[in-house]
Amino acid sequence: MTKPATREQIIETADRLFYQQGFNHTSFSDIAAQLNISRGNFYYHFQTKDDILQSVIEARLEKTREMLKRWEEEASTPKARIKKYMQILNTNWDKIQYYGCPVGTLCTELAKLNHASLPEANRLFTLFRNWLREQFIQLGCEENADELAMQVLAWSQGVATLANAFADKKFAQQEVRKMCNWLDNYNK
Amino acid sequence: MTKPATREQIIETADRLFYQQGFNHTSFSDIAAQLNISRGNFYYHFQTKDDILQSVIEARLEKTREMLKRWEEEASTPKARIKKYMQILNTNWDKIQYYGCPVGTLCTELAKLNHASLPEANRLFTLFRNWLREQFIQLGCEENADELAMQVLAWSQGVATLANAFADKKFAQQEVRKMCNWLDNYNK
């Protein structure tokens, strides 16, 4: 068992700090301090800060794919799988409370920075969107599956933004309950 | 008719750039370049960059109050007034497409920056929240007026985030229609 390669550690730490502080506001010094490496060392592993962002997004895409796969193994019905998504707001509340949704806030920031990696970041949304659509198709909603997927995406996204702004856990929990109820009563 | 005071021009330009580029990513040079004033001149009108942000938020609060007042004059029923809010996504689409919701994106950024003015920025949300709640009370939903206000807020917030990420106007329009339909059928 070898120790994690420095490159992987950089990606991991950058991932966390980009989420907590934003991409633009996270400096090499911030990352270096957490890892006890020098600033100069970065440039052996990456050419620019944007390259680190690229790798962070790729890592997030991969982790998300694995999570969706896990959900499919853990839940046997489409509705149960969709609820796994809806429950993230509770599962990850400790982070969402302070930093919002990792996907939404990254895309929002990159849009304002007019950053070249925005399309890559959007693929995170697309991943969830396509997965949710597939679940709605399995539920028998072929004709409007994508619309429903976007609706669920938007709902949780809005709740994340407001719950983050107001640091309101009860609101988040209540909305998750409402989402699940809506789903239970949908297409019955 | 005197020409607008420099102080007001700074606030106005900072307001626009903070929205378009984000607070952190907007420099004194950016604002100065737009106004053809020198960087040094800022410090006659403001002590720090954070002070400019404070003034920008105050200006937004004031403009929002005026807008809500106008809506009350223009629309005679609670439902018509709530629809004014829902329609913003269409009215301001040209900006939202590129920069998202001015309230949500500011609060999201300030949360990540751990910025002292976050509570002030949140008051923008509260302004809409209280106004929407009042409309729902007038609609006869005393018991859950605040919950409904938050729901409408979250819905439009989520749509703004997704529509911004995907630059999808049709999605935004369709969701506005769905919101209005939902409202029409509510409490009938």
Added chain:
DNA sequence: GTCTATACAGGGATAGAC
């Protein structure tokens, strides 16, 4: 692979002339 030293640009902020 990792370090130190350093270059260079850009940030916010101050001093003082006009």
Added chain:
DNA sequence: GTCTATCCCTGTATAGAC
């Protein structure tokens, strides 16, 4: 009120020793 000049710090990035 507005300017120029300047300070100091932090940011990304590079060069080269180890």
